Amino acid sequence: LALDSLLNRATSGPLYLSRPEIARLTVEAFRYGEENMGLYQLHAYVVMPNHVHLLITPSVKVPKITHCLKRFTARAANQILGTSSQPFCKMRAMIIWCAASGSLSVLHLTSKTIR
Numbered sequence: 001l002a003l004d005s006l007l008n009r010a011t012s013g014p015l016y017l018s019r020p021e022i023a024r025l026t027v028e029a030f031r032y033g034e035e036n037m038g039l040y041q042l043h044a045y046v047v048m049p050n051h052v053h054l055l056i057t058p059s060v061k062v063p064k065i066t067h068c069l070k071r072f073t074a075r076a077a078n079q080i081l082g083t084s085s086q087p088f089c090k091m092r093a094m095i096i097w098c099a100a101s102g103s104l105s106v107l108h109l110t111s112k113t114i115r
Helices: 002-008 020-035 062-081
Strands: 040-047 051-058 090-098 105-112
Touching (some): 020 040, 020 051
Antiparallel strands (some): 051 105, 090 105
């Protein structure tokens, strides 16, 4: 909870998701992962300037989900930013909560610029 509070007040660092075109491609990636790749069932999401929350029921292991999301969003965001030859960001995924059945997961994805 303290980490969420800190992230929500962020005014510096990578705030790429505050750009509408990058936020839009991120949401498109969430939907693509569900509808076309069958990685999870997407229940809800929140896109903030420097992180996202996903509420999903995974169909595959969470590392595969984060790998697919990171791969697509980093490439597409780099194209938008005109930095396709440089690393975009490093996302870290934290599973905050899993239901007793182990089928419902909340993912909290944060980004950290790679220099």
